[in-house]
Amino acid sequence: MQVEIRSPYLLFLGDEPERSHAKTAVGIAHWRSELCVGQLRLPGSGVDLGLPDLTAAQAADAGARSLIWGVAGVGGIIPPHWIDTLFDAVAAGLDIVAGTHSSLSKIPGLADAAAKAGVRLVDIRRPPEGLPVGNGQKRSGKRLLMVGTDCVVGKKYSALSIAKEMSERGMKADFRATGQTGIMIAGGGMPIDAVVSDFVSGAAEVLSPDNDADHWDVIEGQGSLYHPGYAAVTLGLMHGSQPDAFIVCHEAGRTMIEAFPGFPLPTISELIELTVATGRLTNPEIRCAGISVNTSRLSAAERADYLAKIQDDSGLPCVDPIATGVGPLVDFIVDTF
């Protein structure tokens, strides 16, 4: 009942000049290069993912099943000179997979062409039909949830890093995606913030079903319990995930909720306390398993001090997933759970 994407992928970059606007494609190429047969760029593109440049037909010949919309929408409007490529992709037998502002079905004729070709226009912002209300019943297997002091503090990156580290150690682990880019990287997942509020915890239950007792679902978080706009999403995701453990994700130097004036970030200990107070409803054993900080604004010396202080204060491992890696978090999880 989750959103599902067929792989392998052809990553579509249009003629986007800025790499920073191609974060989805960059993320997929970084985390799942084995799924990517190539990139499709139009004249003027300023982004190179280091993948073979292929047309839709060439990609289909190479086995691709989906054209992945890898760039941010331009104010919701699809550039007219990109549209031929979308028809080419459909004609070549590729699904087209897109998220924010895609409006694929509004391109005249594209839906018909897709139906005729037997391919799908997949809007990964659209939740599956028929999601249940969460029932709170305990599922088998173990779950690790990312929780944030704010949005955009590295929850997805932390979850992907931890799932990768677990897999490399031979542990049973799956990354579970809850946002657009994560869903494209994982090849499936649940666009949790687009789910009707009555079904949010149920959608989270669907995302991490029963599993082996020693299997970890590593679940991408959303929002923050301290976010005035999105805390309801965060709480529903947590109740449905019934995490055994959670990782606090944070960006060093951030003091206020981004774009929400007047809302200070919680301290890490405040966030741990409220997460346990609310999360124990569906998992009385919930506990924090460490802190993952984006310290890119700090110097190397500052970083070491910063991470050491949090580690001392909390008594929990504290890492930067890029600078130090997430090994200490996984060590703690292996030792503790």
Place this chain on the structure above:
Amino acid sequence: MQVEIRSPYLLFLGDEPERSHAKTAVGIAHWRSELCVGQLRLPGSGVDLGLPDLTAAQAADAGARSLIWGVAGVGGIIPPHWIDTLFDAVAAGLDIVAGTHSSLSKIPGLADAAAKAGVRLVDIRRPPEGLPVGNGQKRSGKRLLMVGTDCVVGKKYSALSIAKEMSERGMKADFRATGQTGIMIAGGGMPIDAVVSDFVSGAAEVLSPDNDADHWDVIEGQGSLYHPGYAAVTLGLMHGSQPDAFIVCHEAGRTMIEAFPGFPLPTISELIELTVATGRLTNPEIRCAGISVNTSRLSAAERADYLAKIQDDSGLPCVDPIATGVGPLVDFIVDTF
């Protein structure tokens, strides 16, 4: 941007034999009799609201603007012998207003007939388009939110009673509806549990806009922070409502979340504590203003002891809105805020 219903109303009861299945109509007739020009019953009906029996045309002549679907859906299917009445209503110039399981737009020809007659088929389960993300910015006026130990513990009844009591005392007060029946009683509101989770707190902000400094919005609650399926709805409604005060609603004798095995009800003090801990995000001054208990399962003697004990334990007024009235709650609010 809220759901809006045109009054006065004709209450449609079909041939429903059971008064208990006509709770919506009973509630509207009880709370807003001044809005009801009549009832429309088919042969076999077992419900009498004490209103004049009118056809759609007669009701329209008497000024009615909306036919209100006043009974629960029968497994989602509209009885075929009710359908002629719906066409009659549209032809008479009445909107048709319905909630759960109505599927009005699926009745062949009804949508066309409504368009031709210039009337609306209003599904009060459908949230308005274009709801914003909550911004958490403080609004003027005062807000009182019902919070529950569970669903169906008297939140709507308590809110309606308090708003009525305030109005009768000459205070400025409005009941703000968040569920289907409440929306029909209020003539508008927000079906909060049907809102996409990203916009729940924003929808609650829209529901109780800026108002006079001495005006109270008395907001119907939804779900419970201790409900494994619906707590996200509860939290988003609270963050958007930014209540100055809240009333704990409870049913005496209930010990478990209804239909969710394994989930005990919180104690009243636990619920107060978690409500303050989470609600202070958007209103740091949030505090409990009393407890409203449905004691219908208790004898009169038991009731007095029960309410007195909660009042002693909490130091807050504790009432049964039916048996004792909500006067002490409003007294406390007047004295405190």
